[in-house]
Amino acid sequence: RSAHSGRMAGWMWLRCVLGEAHRQHPRLGKYYRMIHFTGREGFRSKASALWSLSYYSSPLLLCYLYRKGCRLISLNIYVYRLVAQLKITRWKNSEYLQFISILEEAKKNHTPANKVSTAKYIGLFVFMCAFDPLCDRKQSKAGVSLLKPEPRLRGAADSVLNSVFLITHSFGRRMLYPGSVGLLQKAMRPMLQxxxxxxxxxxxxxxxxxxxxxxxxxxxxFVDRRRDGGQNGQTLVICxxxxxxxxxxxxxxxxxxGGYSVLGWNHPGFGGSTGVPFPQNEANAMDVVIQFAIHKLGFKISDIVVYAWSIGGFTASWAVMSYPEIQSIxxxxxxxxxxxxxxxxMPDSWRxxxxxxxxxxxxxxxxxxxxKYQGPVLLIRRTRDEIITTTGPEDVMSNRGNDLLLKLLQFRYPKIMTDEGIRVVRQWLGSSTPLEEASVYSGYEVDDDWCxxxxxxxxxxRDVxxxxxxGEDMTLExxxxxxxxxxxxxxxNFETTHCTPxxxxxxxQPWRL
Structure with a gap:
């Protein structure tokens, strides 16, 4: 018995030291009801960030240290030893020891009770998978190809394309999806927790x-509002x-x-999600989220609204294209x-x-x-948007949301959106305040009831x-x-900047005829 206790103590000590570095053993982020950070935890977080910074900059750092000599190398080793000692102090933390025991039990026995136990900890992504379409034998639409599938690169003759591929998969992807960068996630960790x-x-x-x-x-x-009794709770908003x-x-x-049932998810490579946020991975992620909402959460597809902000419009538009029965977007x-x-x-020479x-x-x-979607659509335009404008926030006409609206109206109502129809809509889009917008609208004496x-x-x-x-046999007016x-x-219109909540x-809800 004493030998077994000794082995258990050694095993627990090893887990305390490995901690965050062990892929199958996440960090303890504290109980949800104890999310304040002690000085020691805050220091560990900063030390972890320094470790990541030194890891990513290690090629340059090693060259610099080699030139400066062994003193700086010794200092670097001392810092790493300090981080290791901080991890060893977990051995004396009763919360952390309890966390390890619960986690190991959850890994061995995937029961609902163990899932609830592990869910009490911040930053712990539960080991028991809630939904896998292949395991659950559900028909997935993830096989739907994107508009331009990612090409395969072969041979030395494709060296230029390979270079573009590498640039895209390193610099380009991180520039387009900065939330996938580890250092940013570490900086945001307290806020995310x-x-x-x-x-x-x-x-x-x-x-x-x-x-x-x-x-x-x-x-x-997932936040379930169906039992609250409100009408909005019966609708699921996927964000x-x-x-x-x-x-x-x-x-x-x-x-x-607003009282809706809500299902949020993180891009591949964001938060607890694995992978990288390339278009096909994004579409695959959106697909499994919708399948989960239908087959596990029990929502009808006609009760689902897809809501997206900024670049999230890609996965949202993919969803309604692939699942046309979705209520609205x-x-x-x-x-x-x-x-x-x-x-x-980018520079013009790079065009x-x-x-x-x-x-x-x-x-x-x-x-x-x-x-490709036939259902109700609502577009929200930020009139002082500084991100999706091509010339600057002061020029509301350079907002690419305008182009999204015009393309949608031209496709759905081509006989109305002739040159004259486009001209008056562009005049309306040029309004940056509600007063200007109302002035343009009343200037053309629009009769809503008649429309x-x-x-x-x-x-x-026709029901087509x-x-x-x-509008084909209608007057210009x-x-x-x-x-x-x-x-x-x-x-x-919403009078604010791009990142305002x-x-x-x-x-x-989008307008319905």
């Missing part, structure tokens, strides 16, 4: 691991975050405040196509390279996907899919009125 704790404590959130068809593990958070957004602190909070501060925005930040790279590897063409009756009459007589031919009416129904009062 606070947000995760809030979702679980205040909203009874359920954290689940989903396995996409490519093997990536997707970190999700797609921006390029540096996480469900812990992202757009998930907007529909939550809301795109906040999103764009029509990545290429114009990529060209904006051919940027075009090739974006189209081959990062073809986030939201408009092309959105046009609704014309569209309803066309729909009742988009594009519609309504009538087409102008319909163009402005539809523009205001499909888009709402959207208030619940600005989150609306």
């Amino acid at each position: 606070q947000g995760q704790a809030r979702l679980i404590e205040e909203f009874d959130g359920q954290r689940n691991k989903l396995v996409a068809c490519d093997g990536n593990e997707i970190d999700t958070m 797609c975050e921006g390029n540096a957004g996480f469900y812990e602190v992202g757009c998930m909070n907007t529909p939550l405040e 809301v795109l906040d501060a999103s764009f029509d196509d990545l290429l114009p925005l990529a060209l904006k930040v 051919p390279l940027v075009q090739h790279t974006v189209r081959q590897y990062m073809n986030l063409n939201n408009a092309e996907q959105l046009l 609704v009756s014309v569209l309803q009459s066309y729909q009742a007589d 899919l988009f594009p519609w031919s309504v 009538g087409r102008r009125q319909l163009a402005l009416f539809l523009a205001r129904k499909y888009m709402r 959207l208030p619940a009062s600005e989150f609306h």
Whole structure:
């Protein structure tokens, strides 16, 4: 018995030392109800960040240390020893010892009780997978190919393409999705832990691991409002975050405040999700999230609303393209196509390279996907947006949300959106304040009731899919009125910048005829 106790003590000591470095043994982030950081935990966090910084900069650091001699090398070794000693102090931490015991039991026995036990800890991604379409034998749509599949590179003759491939997979991807950079995630960790704790404590959130068809593990958070009795609770809002957004602190909070059931998820490589956020991986992740909502959470696909902010419009538009029965889509501060925005930040001499790279590897063409959806759409435009404008926030006409609206209206109502229809809509889009917007609208004497009756009459007589031919036998004045009416129904302005959280009062269900 004493020999067994000795072996157990040695095993526990080893686990305490390995801690974060051991892939199958995550860090203890404290209980959700004890999320304040002690000085020691804060120091460990900073030491961990320094370790990561030295790891990523190690090639340059080693050359520098070699030139400076052994003194700096000895200092570096001393820092690493200090970090190791801080980890060893976990042996004296009763919370950490209890954490290890619960974790090992959860790994051996995947029971609901063990899942609940591990869920009490911040930063711990539960080992028991909540949903794997292959294991659950559900039909997945992840096989739906993207508009431009990623090409295979062969042979030495493709050296230039290989170079582009490497640039995209290193610098380009991190520039487009800064939230996947480890150092940024470490800096944001306290904020993410606070947000995760809030979702679980205040909203009874359920954290689940989903396995996409490519093997990536997707970190999700579900808040169920169906039992609250409110009408909005019966609708599930699936949230797609921006390029540096996480469900812990992202757009998930907007529909939550509106009383909806909400399902948030992190991009591959963000937070607890594994992988890298390339378009196909993003689509695979979105697919398994929808499958989970339908087959495990029990929502009808017609009760699902997809809500996205910024670059999240790619996965949101992919979702409604691939699952056309989805109730509606809301795109906040999103764009029509990545290429114009990529060209904006790169030198003109790089234009051919940027075009090739974006189209081959990062073809986030939201408009092309959105046009394949027949359901209700709402676009929210930030009138002082500094990110998705091509000339600057002061020029509201350079906002790529305008192009997304025009492409959608031109596809759905081609007889209304003639040259004159486009002209009046662009005039309306040039309004940066509600007063200017109302002035343009009233200037053309738009009769809302008449517009609704014309569209309803066309729909009742034909019951056809988009594009519609309504407006082909109409006067110029009538087409102008319909163009402005539809523009205001499909888009709402919000007077703020790109990164301002959207208030619940600005989150609306899209217009239905």
